[in-house]
Structures are given as C-alpha cells and as structure tokens.
Amino acid sequence: MSSVKTLKINGKDVSARTDDTILQVIREHDIFLPTLCHIEGLSAVGACRLCLVEINGSSKLRSACVTQVEEGMEVVTDNERLQKYRRMILEMLFVEGNHVCAVCVANGYCELQWLAERLGVDHTRLIYLHPDKHVDASHYRYAIDHNRCILCARCVRVCGEIEGAHTWDVAGRGINAHVVTDLNTSWDSSPTCTECGKCVQVCPTGALFKKSRAIGEMAKDNHFLPYLKTMREVNKNDR
Amino acid sequence: MDREEFEEIAQRSRDEAAAFAVHVNICTSSGCVASGCEHVKKQAEAEVQSRGLQHTCRINGVGCQGLCGSGPIVSVQPDNVLYHKVKPDDVADILDHVGQASVPHLELRQDSPFFERQQRVVLANAGKIDPEEIETAMAAGAYGALLKVTTEMMPPEVCKVITDSGLRGRGGAGYPTGLKWGTVAKATNSTKFVVCNGDEGDPGAFMDRSIMESDPHRVLEGMAIAGYAVGASEGFVYVRAEYALAIKRLKRAIHQAEKRGLLGKNIFGSTFSFSIELRLGAGAFVCGEETALMASIEGRRGNPRPRPPFPSESGLWGHPTLINNVETFANVAPIITNGSAWFANIGTETSKGTKVFALSGKVNRVGLIEVPMGISLREIVMEIGGGIPNGNQFKAVQTGGPSGGCIPADYLDTPVDYESLRKLGSIMGSGGMVVMDDTSSMVSVAHYFMAFNMDESCGKCIPCRVGTIQMVELLKRFTAQRATHDDLVLLEELCDMVSQTSLCGLGQSAPNPVISTLRYFRDEYLRCIAPVTESA
Amino acid sequence: MVKATEITPPTDDVRWRIVNATMRRYGYMPQALIETLHSVQEAFGYLDDAALTFVSQRLQVPLSKAYGVATFYHFFSLKPPAAHSCVVCLGTACYIKGSEHIVDALADSYHIKHGEMTEDGNFALLSAHCVGACGLAPVAVVDGEIVSGLTPDNAVNIVRGKIDQENNGHGS
Ligand SMILES: Cc1cc2nc3c(=O)[nH]c(=O)nc-3n(C[C@H](O)[C@H](O)[C@H](O)COP(=O)(O)O)c2cc1C
Numbered sequence: 015m016s017s018v019k020t021l022k023i024n025g026k027d028v029s030a031r032t033d034d035t036i037l038q039v040i041r042e043h044d045i046f047l048p049t050l051c052h053i054e055g056l057s058a059v060g061a062c063r064l065c066l067v068e069i070n071g072s073s074k075l076r077s078a079c080v081t082q083v084e085e086g087m088e089v090v091t092d093n094e095r096l097q098k099y100r101r102m103i104l105e106m107l108f109v110e111g112n113h114v115c116a117v118c119v120a121n122g123y124c125e126l127q128w129l130a131e132r133l134g135v136d137h138t139r140l141i142y143l144h145p146d147k148h149v150d151a152s153h154y155r156y157a158i159d160h161n162r163c164i165l166c167a168r169c170v171r172v173c174g175e176i177e178g179a180h181t182w183d184v185a186g187r188g189i190n191a192h193v194v195t196d197l198n199t200s201w202d203s204s205p206t207c208t209e210c211g212k213c214v215q216v217c218p219t220g221a222l223f224k225k226s227r228a229i230g231e232m233a234k235d236n237h238f239l240p241y242l243k244t245m246r247e248v249n250k251n252d253r
Numbered sequence: 254m255d256r257e258e259f260e261e262i263a264q265r266s267r268d269e270a271a272a273f274a275v276h277v278n279i280c281t282s283s284g285c286v287a288s289g290c291e292h293v294k295k296q297a298e299a300e301v302q303s304r305g306l307q308h309t310c311r312i313n314g315v316g317c318q319g320l321c322g323s324g325p326i327v328s329v330q331p332d333n334v335l336y337h338k339v340k341p342d343d344v345a346d347i348l349d350h351v352g353q354a355s356v357p358h359l360e361l362r363q364d365s366p367f368f369e370r371q372q373r374v375v376l377a378n379a380g381k382i383d384p385e386e387i388e389t390a391m392a393a394g395a396y397g398a399l400l401k402v403t404t405e406m407m408p409p410e411v412c413k414v415i416t417d418s419g420l421r422g423r424g425g426a427g428y429p430t431g432l433k434w435g436t437v438a439k440a441t442n443s444t445k446f447v448v449c450n451g452d453e454g455d456p457g458a459f460m461d462r463s464i465m466e467s468d469p470h471r472v473l474e475g476m477a478i479a480g481y482a483v484g485a486s487e488g489f490v491y492v493r494a495e496y497a498l499a500i501k502r503l504k505r506a507i508h509q510a511e512k513r514g515l516l517g518k519n520i521f522g523s524t525f526s527f528s529i530e531l532r533l534g535a536g537a538f539v540c541g542e543e544t545a546l547m548a549s550i551e552g553r554r555g556n557p558r559p560r561p562p563f564p565s566e567s568g569l570w571g572h573p574t575l576i577n578n579v580e581t582f583a584n585v586a587p588i589i590t591n592g593s594a595w596f597a598n599i600g601t602e603t604s605k606g607t608k609v610f611a612l613s614g615k616v617n618r619v620g621l622i623e624v625p626m627g628i629s630l631r632e633i634v635m636e637i638g639g640g641i642p643n644g645n646q647f648k649a650v651q652t653g654g655p656s657g658g659c660i661p662a663d664y665l666d667t668p669v670d671y672e673s674l675r676k677l678g679s680i681m682g683s684g685g686m687v688v689m690d691d692t693s694s695m696v697s698v699a700h701y702f703m704a705f706n707m708d709e710s711c712g713k714c715i716p717c718r719v720g721t722i723q724m725v726e727l728l729k730r731f732t733a734q735r736a737t738h739d740d741l742v743l744l745e746e747l748c749d750m751v752s753q754t755s756l757c758g759l760g761q762s763a764p765n766p767v768i769s770t771l772r773y774f775r776d777e778y779l780r781c782i783a784p785v786t787e788s789a
Numbered sequence: 790m791v792k793a794t795e796i797t798p799p800t801d802d803v804r805w806r807i808v809n810a811t812m813r814r815y816g817y818m819p820q821a822l823i824e825t826l827h828s829v830q831e832a833f834g835y836l837d838d839a840a841l842t843f844v845s846q847r848l849q850v851p852l853s854k855a856y857g858v859a860t861f862y863h864f865f866s867l868k869p870p871a872a873h874s875c876v877v878c879l880g881t882a883c884y885i886k887g888s889e890h891i892v893d894a895l896a897d898s899y900h901i902k903h904g905e906m907t908e909d910g911n912f913a914l915l916s917a918h919c920v921g922a923c924g925l926a927p928v929a930v931v932d933g934e935i936v937s938g939l940t941p942d943n944a945v946n947i948v949r950g951k952i953d954q955e956n957n958g959h960g961s
C-alpha cells in the first residue's frame with residue numbers, strides 16, 4: 015500500500031499522507047477553510063461545523079477536521095450552499111452570546127469577528143437571545159467573560175491535553191452549556207490551575223483574557239505555544 | 254451446565270406448573286403497577302390461602318400483555334379468560350368463577366382485532382412467564398437458542414442466519430443487523446464488546462421497557478448469541494435510570510443466569526464465555542445515540558462524536574463494539590430457534606418480522622402491540638386501536654417521536670415498513686405511535702417536539718445547540734398567532750441548515766417534526782400568521 | 790498530593806460505605822463516575838461539593854469533569870430535594886391529553902415556575918418525559934406515587950390533598 019493518497023480539492027489534484035485529515039491537506043495547500051473549534055496540536059472534536067465540505071458530490075456534508083483522506087476523494091470546500099450554512103453558524107454564535115466588539119479586549123484579534131468579516135456576515139435575522147451571563151474576574155491575572163464564550167472547548171482541551179491540569183470542563187448541556195473551572199468555583203480558588211495561561215492563549219474570542227489589557231490590545235504571544243496553530247495564523251496571508 | 258441438566262431444569266419447571274390446576278396470572282409491569290396490581294396480587298394470594306387452594310391454584314406475577322390502558326390485567330388459565338381493570342375487591346368474584354363462566358363485567362373479549370391482528374414474536378413470552386424466575390423462562394424455551402449456537406454452530410453460521418433472516422435494527426434507523434454483526438466479527442481485535450441500547454428516549458414510547466420488564470432473559474440471550482457470533486466476551490446493557498422495574502428485573506435475571514451458568518465462563522461447556530454488566534443512564538435522550546451512549550458507559554458526558562469511526566470499528570475504549578437495540582436482540586433467539594426462513598416469511602420484501610409499537614394518544618385502546626411489518630396504519634389505528642374516542646375525527650399519527658414525523662389521514666393505508674414511512678417524511682423510529690384527532694394543533698405538536706429536542710441537545714455543536722432554540726422561539730410566535738411570513742421563511746431555512754450541518758442524529762433529525770407538519774399541514778402554520786397591520 | 794487510597798469520605802456518615810462499595814466494585818476506575826454519582830444521589834438525595842470532591846479524588850477524575858458529568862445528566866441534582874414533589878408527565882401521550890395545562894395550574898397555585906421549588910423547600914414542581922404510564926395519561930407522580938385522572942381543574946386539589954394527607958399521616 016502506498017503511503018500517499020491523491021485526491022481532488024476544488025477540482026485540483028493534490029496528494030496527501032495516508033493518515034492526513036482533509037483539513038490538513040487543505041491547510042497545506044493554502045486553501046481557505048473556516049474553522050473555530052479546531053486547533054492543530056489538540057484533539058479534533060468536530061463541534062463548530064464550520065469546516066463542513068462536500069465530498070464526491072454527495073449532499074451529506076463532512077467536517078474536514080475529523081475526516082481522513084481517501085484515495086480519489088473529490089472535495090469541494092466552497093459553494094453557495096456551504097457559504098450560507100457557514101454564515102448562519104456564525105450568526106448563531108452572535109445571537110447566542112452577548113458580543114459587543116467595540117468594548118472587547120479582543121477587538122481586532124478575535125477569530126469570530128475576523129471570520130464574520132471574511133464571510134460577509136453583516137446582519138442577522140435570527141433572534142437575539144440576550145442571555146444573562148457573568149464574568150469571573152476573581153483571578154489576579156486572568157478573567158473569563160462568559161458573554162463572549164462560543165463553547166469551542168479549546169481551553170478545556172489545551173488545559174487537559176497539554177498542561178495536564180484539567181481545570182476547565184464544559185458543564186450543563188444544550189443552550190445552558192458553559193465552561194467551568196473545577197466545581198464551578200471561582201478561578202482564583204482553583205486548586206488545579208497552574209496559571210500557565212495556555213487557555214487564554216488559545217481562546218478564539220475575548221472570552222478568556224489577560225487582565226489589564228485595554229480594548230483591542232489583546233495581541234497573542236505567538237511564540238508562546240508554537241505547536242498550536244489557530245486558523246488565523248494559518249490563514250494570515252489570506253486577507 | 255450441559256444439555257441434559259438444562260432440559261431437566263426446564264422440564265421440572267414445566268412439571269411444577271402442571272401440578273396446579275389453575276393459574277391466575279397477574280401483570281406486574283409498570284403500567285399495571287401504576288394502576289395498583291400489587292394490591293390485587295396480595296389480595297389474590299390471601300384469598301387463595303383462606304380458601305385452602307394453595308395446592309391447586311397458583312398466583313403468578315407475569316409481564317405485560319399490552320393493555321396498559323386498562324390495568325390491572327389478570328388472566329386465568331387454562332380457562333383462557335382475560336380480565337381488565339381488576340380491583341382487589343374483584344378477586345373473590347374471579348376465583349368464584351374459575352372453571353365456569355367468566356365475570357362478565359370484568360372480562361376482556363379476546364376475539365377482538367386488538368388480539369387477532371397482533372403477532373407475537375418478541376413478546377411471545379410476555380404475560381406468560383414470571384420475569385423474576387429464570388426457571389419459568391427456561392420452561393418456555395429461554396436459552397435454548399444459546400445452547401444451539403454454542404454447541405452446534407460456528408460463529409459465521411450464526412451471522413449468516415441473522416443476515417438471511419433480513420432482521421433490521423429496531424432502534425430507529427433500520428440498519429441490517431447481520432451486516433453489522435459481520436463487520437464486528439471481521440475485526441481481528443482480541444477485545445470486543447456487545448452493547449444493548451435500552452435508553453429508550455422517545456417520550457411517547459415504552460416498548461423496550463416492557464420487553465426488559467416482561468422477558469429480560471430473551472434480551473440477555475440475544476446478547477450472548479451476538480457475543481458468540483462476533484467474538485466478544487463482555488456485554489453491557491445500558492438502561493435509563495428512570496426504568497426502576499426494568500433495572501431490578503435485569504439485575505435479577507443476570508444474577509440468575511450467572512448462577513445457572515448460562516452467563517459467565519464456558520457456557521454450556523464450550524470455550525465461549527460471556528458476561529453482562531448493567532449500566533444506568535441518567536436522564537439524557539442523546540445517550541440513545543450510539544457514540545454518546547458509549548461515552549456514558551465510559552463515565553463521561555454523553556456528547557456524541559463524529560462518525561466514522563463507527564462503533565463496529567472503534568467503540569468502547571477504542572475496541573470494536575456491536576450496538577443493537579433491545580428489541581433487535583429480543584428477535585435473535587426466535588430466529589435461531591425457528592430459522593431465518595421462518596422469520597423472513599413475516600413482513601414485507603424489505604422489512605422482515607414484527608414490530609412492537611406503543612400506541613397512545615387519542616385512540617380508544619392504548620397499549621403495547623406487536624404487529625407484522627407491512628400492516629397498514631389504518632389497521633393499527635382503527636382496528637387494533639379501536640378508532641378515535643369521543644366521536645372525533647382522526648387527524649394524524651406520529652411515528653418516530655422527536656426524530657420522526659406526522660402522517661395525515663390521506664396516507665392511512667400506507668404499509669408500516671422502513672421505506673414507506675421514510676417516503677412520507679417520517680421514520681419507523683423505535684416504536685412510539687401517537688394518534689392525534691381533529692382537536693390537536695399540529696403547530697403545537699411541532700413545538701412540543703422541538704422543545705424536547707432543544708432540552709435534550711447536548712450543546713456540543715452550534716447548529717443544534719442554537720438552532721433548536723431559534724426554532725422553538727419561532728414556533729412560539731406561531732402558537733401565539735403572531736408570526737410573520739418572514740418567520741416562516743426563516744423557520745424553513747433553519748430546518749434545512751440544522752438537519753444538514755448538525756453533528757449527530759439528534760440535531761440532524763430534530764427538524765423532522767416541523768418539516769413533516771409543514772408538508773401536510775402548512776395551512777395551519779399560515780393561519781398562525783398575524784394579519785399585517787399598519788404600525789404607527 | 791494525597792494518594793487516592795488515603796482519601797477519606799467528607800463525614801463519618803455510614804452512607805458513604807455504600808458509595809465506597811460502588812467504587813470498589815469498579816476497581817476505583819474513572820469509568821465508575823456515573824455509577825458512583827448514582828450511588829451518592831440514592832444515599833443522600835443530591836450531590837454537594839463535598840461529595841463531588843470526594844468522588845472525583847477517589848476515582849482520580851478531574852473536579853471539572855465530575856462537575857461536567859453531574860450537570861450534564863438531568864437525573865442528578867446538586868441541590869437537596871424538596872420535602873414533597875409533583876412530577877407531571879410531559880411525555881407525548883400525556884402532552885396530547887393536555888398535561889401542559891396541569892403544569893400551568895400547579896405552577897399558578899404554588900407561585901413557582903415549572904422546575905422550581907417553593908422558597909420554604911416544601912414543594913417542587915417537576916416534569917418528566919414519560920413516566921411509563923401512557924395508558925393512564927395524563928399522569929403525575931406525587932411523592933413517588935402515580936396519580937392519574939388529573940385535569941387542570943382538579944389537579945391542584947388532588948396534589949395538595951395528597952400532600953396534606955401525608956403530612957398528617959406522619960403525625961405532628
Ligand atoms: C438522538 C438519538 C437517540 C437515539 N435513541 C435510541 C434509543 O433510545 N434506543 C435505541 O435503541 N436506539 C436509539 N438511537 C439509535 C442508536 O444510535 C443506534 O442506531 C441503535 O441503537 C442501533 O441499534 P439497532 O441497529 O439495533 O437499531 C438513537 C439515535 C439518536 C441519533
């Protein structure tokens with residue numbers, strides 16, 4: 015068996031390693047594909063559904079981040095239908111939380127905001143849910159604003175899989191799901207957090223942030239977790 | 254245990270039963286417990302004592318006979334008389350009439366379509382054996398099929414019989430059972446698992462509960478045969494925690510089967526060993542989805558994960574895992590015993606065998622029924638169910654619960670099989686069948702199911718987590734008669750988007766109740782749109 | 790860090806023995822989390838922080854994971870149960886027969902929302918998706934006993950009556 019597979023992405027022939035995911039191949043070939051829950055170096059969960067692609071003309075969509083390449087596969091990453099779904103997913107995130115970009119530390123650095131711009135989300139017909147969410151600013155260095163959390167669970171994974179502290183997890187379910195530190199206790203009292211800052215680093219929005227940063231000042235320290243690649247870094251030449 | 258000992262136990266139990274001239278069988282399943290069967294049973298035992306009949310008349314606690322709407326149900330054998338709505342005070346009357354006429358005001362005639370239209374395969378022993386005594390099950394043939402496979406058949410032969418029978422999964426999707434077994438059997442891993450899905454989350458359904466309560470051994474036997482066929486030596490039954498009686502009986506059944514050597518090491522002296530553990534759900538519909546169910550057995554949150562890999566390749570703790578529904582497993586022993594041709598003879602071209610349905614809602618006779626596939630919806634609703642009460646008109650029948658759809662009167666003659674129901678925009682589902690009459694609003698039914706799906710969404714993926722609540726909010730505008738045309742457009746777009754983009758079956762099928770009611774009852778939605786008024 | 794085997798229950802209440810027995814049966818493996826939480830809830834009626842901490846340490850499950858599991862499954866409760874409860878069935882069969890209106894009537898009468906407990910902790914109004922008595926729909930479970938024949942008009946009297954009766958029965 016050969017260690018290389020050939021497939022077509024958007025009509026172009028490409029080759030891939032046998033155990034590559036479709037997303038890995040797409041990234042390698044500098045093809046734009048939006049992702050939010052995925053981060054290279056952490057386990058893939060297929061939760062945000064932004065990376066859905068069409069395969070072999072089938073109407074059944076597959077998430078590129080968790081789908082292994084197959085010989086002769088024909089992948090379509092972009093068409094009207096996919097764009098429509100992706101825009102709707104982003105709209106859903108905006109109405110689910112309380113995102114006020116103008117007063118957000120991540121303004122200009124936020125992956126959600128960037129994607130919305132990139133995909134042309136400028137209004138929504140969905141119903142704003144205006145949930146009553148809180149902020150935990152108990153920790154002296156970091157804070158979480160649940161209003162901005164999109165439940166990508168990147169913080170949960172980096173803290174469990176890389177730092178090994180497993181301070182975060184998702185609690186509740188459905189529309190009431192939310193991330194918690196330990197037993198939903200305040201961050202400053204956490205017996206498990208090592209204050210490594212990895213969760214803050216991987217958060218795609220302004221939900222997790224370092225204190226004392228002013229609005230829009232949330233440059234990420236890219237040298238800090240070099241093995242984790244977010245979509246924006248990968249697509250940084252894309253604008 | 255060997256064949257001889259096995260047959261001896263069964264025979265002894267039959268002889269013991271035959272020593273009694275009269276058997277009074279009292280249903281002790283959940284439906285009848287709710288209507289007070291325990292008091293009836295106590296009274297019957299006391300009455301038999303006081304009349305000195307303890308050597309001629311035996312009081313048996315038995316499983317469900319399907320008439321859950323008119324319990325407590327009591328049957329007297331060999332008179333073959335069935336009584337319903339029996340109260341403790343009626344017991345004396347019933348005993349007075351044994352061997353003679355029946356008590357007319359309590360009798361339930363068995364020459365009605367409710368009995369005549371049914372065909373019992375899965376529920377053959379329900380209502381006949383005492384689910385708490387393994388010997389009575391053995392007397393009725395339990396574990397005979399397991400004896401046959403472990404002593405006379407090779408695993409591939411077992412898979413072939415199941416494949417040839419045409420059995421398809423009863424958990425909803427109707428995946429060919431033999432094919433699934435074959436996939437797991439082919440895996441070369443040394444550790445494999447068999448899982449029985451007893452989560453039964455459809456809020457209008459109680460087939461699996463009834464099977465587990467009435468004949469738990471049939472489920473265990475089916476799992477053990479599956480274990481033999483696919484090469485697994487460990488099984489799990491995942492039951493929802495709400496099913497207290499089913500759990501109690503399964504525990505007891507597992508314990509008794511182990512004591513008798515029907516589960517455990519070297520079953521029937523073969524090299525095959527199989528053990529079964531019980532795992533409890535904890536109130537999450539999504540845990541009926543197979544990947545969520547496995548996460549739950551592993552002690553984690555019941556979040557589904559993307560497939561592939563399918564459980565048959567990578568399931569519990571990464572090992573190949575066979576997951577089937579309770580009713581699917583309950584079909585296995587009769588197929589082995591009677592042969593694949595016998596089973597394939599029941600039903601239609603693509604849907605073989607029988608299906609158990611929980612018939613409820615606006616019908617005269619609610620309860621649990623088992624019918625051959627291919628029977629029409631009309632026969633089920635109008636004949637078995639006895640039609641619609643209070644002189645109202647039939648409007649629709651809902652199958653497949655929160656993942657299914659409503660089928661209107663025009664299609665009442667549709668045969669019940671996997672393909673026909675799917676063509677109509679519904680699904681076979683696990684067996685919930687709710688009848689609605691002309692007083693039911695289809696928009697509120699859609700709202701009801703969507704609210705259920707919203708409550709049960711695990712929240713992992715965005716389309717389902719946020720999409721279901723959006724649809725609920727929109728449907729609220731409809732039920733409040735203040736929706737707009739734009740709301741309808743958005744609702745339909747969401748139906749499409751949520752079903753196409755959600756991660757698991759819950760989200761993918763959550764819009765079905767809305768899609769199907771929009772398809773057949775669109776005018777009801779249109780009537781909920783508020784007239785455009787000039788706003789100030 | 791304390792060794793898992795040295796972790797002791799939060800109190801010397803004998804009920805912890807049942808919980809310990811469950812964990813032992815599963816060899817103190819993390820996979821025993823849900824079964825153990827069932828055991829705690831059965832013994833104590835609910836899961837508090839002390840219980841979650843003990844169980845998670847003993848099974849070597851992260852605290853946040855234990856909390857995530859406990860809040861995912863609706864069968865588990867983090868608050869002590871009310872003295873009395875009425876669980877109205879909202880399964881399809883009961884819903885079609887109007888059980889929603891029974892919930893509304895009870896909610897109005899007790900001035901609480903569905904899913905809530907009265908301030909004095911005396912009464913909780915809950916709902917379930919199918920309690921398994923579809924034949925008797927609409928039904929409710931009042932303090933563990935199935936009550937049928939409910940209508941929005943008679944529900945309040947029946948439920949209140951039943952609870953009063955129990956209170957008197959227990960003498961005071
Ligand atoms: C949201 C959801 C809920 C489900 N609930 C159940 C259930 O309660 N019982 C069941 O047997 N299957 C249920 N299923 C189907 C299972 O995932 C699985 O397909 C089935 O157990 C396979 O068994 P079968 O092939 O014997 O039908 C559910 C699926 C989904 C998506």
Ligand code: SF4
Pocket residue numbers: 172173177179180181182206207208209210211212213214
């Ligand atoms: S700072 Fe580090 S240890 Fe603390 S919660 Fe974040 S990732 Fe986990």
Ligand code: SF4
Pocket residue numbers: 158162163164165166167168169170193213216217218219221222
């Ligand atoms: S806090 Fe940030 S990283 Fe964590 S789930 Fe929310 S958005 Fe994702």
Ligand code: SF4
Pocket residue numbers: 539556557709710711712713714715717718755756757758759760761
């Ligand atoms: S579709 Fe719904 S239930 Fe399934 S993974 Fe997504 S959020 Fe969870």
Ligand code: FES
Pocket residue numbers: 048049050051052059060061062063064065066077078079080
């Ligand atoms: S689902 Fe693939 S990146 Fe989120």
